[in-house]
Amino acid sequence: MRTASAAVALALLVALAGCGGLGGDAVGPADPSPSIESVSAPESLEHDERATIEATARWEGLASDAGGSAGESGSDATLDSVRVTVRVGDRTLRSENRSVPANGTLTVTAEVDAAALAPGEHELTVSVGEATATRALVVEEARAATFAVSAIEAPDSVGYGENLTVTATVTNAGDLAGNQTVRIRYGAGASANRTVALDGGAAERVSVAFANVRLAGGEHPVVVTTANQTRERTVSLVHPSPYGETTLGLYVDDGAVDRNVSAVVAAATGYWERNDGRYLGYPVAYERVADEERADVVLRFDRVERCGVEDGDARYFGCADLLVDEPRTPMTATVDPRISDADMNATVIHELGHVQGLEHGEEPAGLMNATSTLATHRPVKVHLRAESGDVPTRVEREVAAALDYFAAREDIVGNERFTWEFVEDARDAHVQVTFDERGDVCFADGGGSCTVEGEFYGQQDVRLEALDDEVVAWHVGASFAPVLLEEVPPELTGEADRREREAWPE
Known part of the structure; x- marks a missing residue:
């Protein structure tokens, strides 16, 4: 009997102890501790970039046995709030007390602004309770203003003498304003500068109009230049000259x-440079070159048989050479060296x-006639x-009066007005007039006029020999008429008598 009673008493004591009786305060299980499962944040930020940092903390076991028996942690368990x-770095983005959700998962977010941080590497710290x-977070240096040419707009071709508009899109690829x-240039011709101010990442269209473009035919670059980049594209220039360029x-x-004879050649080329649009329909300019192989045109002085x-x-x-369709390389012109400069x-x-x-007969008709006469020249x-x-x-005075007679007439060969001037040297003359008080070139017995060879090849010399002053003008007129x-008037023919000759020109 004692043994049994003792056993019952022991069992009761154990039961009482389990009910909080004997044995003092009950000791339950310790509160779960959080762990940070993940942190989502960029590894680096641009100098002015904003980003969201997100971290997830979890209390293991807090919600895993929801609905369990008394004495176990369940979904209705409560924990103290956590910090x-x-x-x-040394900048606090978020600091607060948060209640622990019943499901044991806590999401923490914070906004970071790189503009508030110095460039370089910073330590990102997320704390939830203990x-x-x-992890590391790098704030990039702000990039200096960098102007890039992102596009060039221009037509594929432009005609000689037309206007060309070029538009370039300039983008600041840097972070800072600047x-x-x-500079926009077309070929080797004119260029234009424009000052452009852009914030970081901004873009602007810059336009330049080149007026009256005058370059050689063919492709020329459109070049757009900033301090950081040069970009180009080609625009073809359509030139009206058969040579494809202005300067020959x-x-x-x-x-x-x-x-x-350099001055003579320069005067001749200058004539075409002044009158190219009127007679040629395309621009021309001549440039003397020292190398025949580089020449478009060769001008050779030699006898022409x-x-x-x-x-x-x-x-x-x-x-x-006559230019037909396309020029040969080079085109050649030959001029007799024995003729006068004129x-x-x-x-x-x-x-x-x-x-x-x-071709012969085309305008300017006088200069392009197949035959050169006094009617060709002005003056x-x-x-x-x-x-x-x-x-x-x-x-x-008598010679001048005769020449003025022709200058006043409107029926000059070629329908051009006659003009004239005296020159000091036969080299500068188209024609000579020689006065000889005696003379025997025209007639052995003297007296009269005739036309002979002048000092230069092809130059005429009107000789006036042993003439009375009163008939000098008539003899000059009879020689020129x-x-x-087109038709010589009777008074300037050999049938005119002495009285008519003395009176001419009236």
Whole structure:
């Protein structure tokens, strides 16, 4: 009996102890501790970028056995609030007390603004209660203003003399604001500068209009330049010249000339440069080159025995290649070195007209006629000389009166007005007039006038020999009339009597 009673008492004591009786206060299970399962944050931020940091903390076992028996942790368990802190370096992004959710999962978020942080690496710290997680966060340096050319807008081609508009899109690829000079150029021609101010990441369209574009034909680059980048594209220029360019290289072979004819050549090329639009329909400019292989046109001074169809009675001042469709390389013009500078100028103009595509009879008709006469030249340059001594003033007046007679007429060959001027040297003249008080060139017994060879090849010399002053003008007029007038008036023919000759011109 004692043994059993003792056993019952022991069992009761144990039961009482389990009910909080004997044995003092009950000791339950410890509160769960949180752990930080994940931290979501960028590894780096631009200098002015914003981002959200998100961390997840979990209390293991807090919600895993929901609905269990008494004495076990369940979904209705309660925990004290915890301290939640998010820091980047020494800057606190969030610090607060948070209640622990019943499901045991706590999400923590915070906004980070890189503009509030110094560039470089920072430590990101997330704390939930006693749990802490860290990771590195890098704030990038702000990029300096960098102007890039992101696009160039222009037509594929432009005509010579037309306007060309170019538009470039300039983008600041940096972070900081800045301003730069944007330069836009077309070919080797003009360029234009524009000052552009842009915030970081901003873009602007910059336009330039090039007026009256005058370059050689072919492709030329449109170049857009900033301090950071150069970008280009091509725009073709359509040139109206058969040569495809305005400036032609001219090589002059003047070894056969006994004098310097550079001024003569320059005057002839200058004629075409001034009148290209009027007669050629395209622009031209000549540039002397020292190397024949670089020349577009070769001007050679040499005797011309024949040109094209041979004419046994003709004397040729020059001959040239005729431009048809496309030029050969090079085009060649030849001019006789024995002619006067005045005739040489007209001949070089004529022959260059051929290498530029003009045929005989085309405008300018006088200069492009197949045959050169006094009616060709504007003005006709006259060298008045005396066989001995100076020309008497009375003779000069008579010669001038005869020339003025033709200048006043409107029926000059070629429908052009006649103009004239005296020159001091036969080299500068188209025609000579020689006064000889005695003379025997025209007639053995003297007295009269005739036309003979002048000092230069092809130059005419109107000789006035042993003439009375009263008939000097008539003899000059009678010599010029067959060349200058379509029909010679009776008073200037050999049938005119002495009285008519003395009275002419009235």
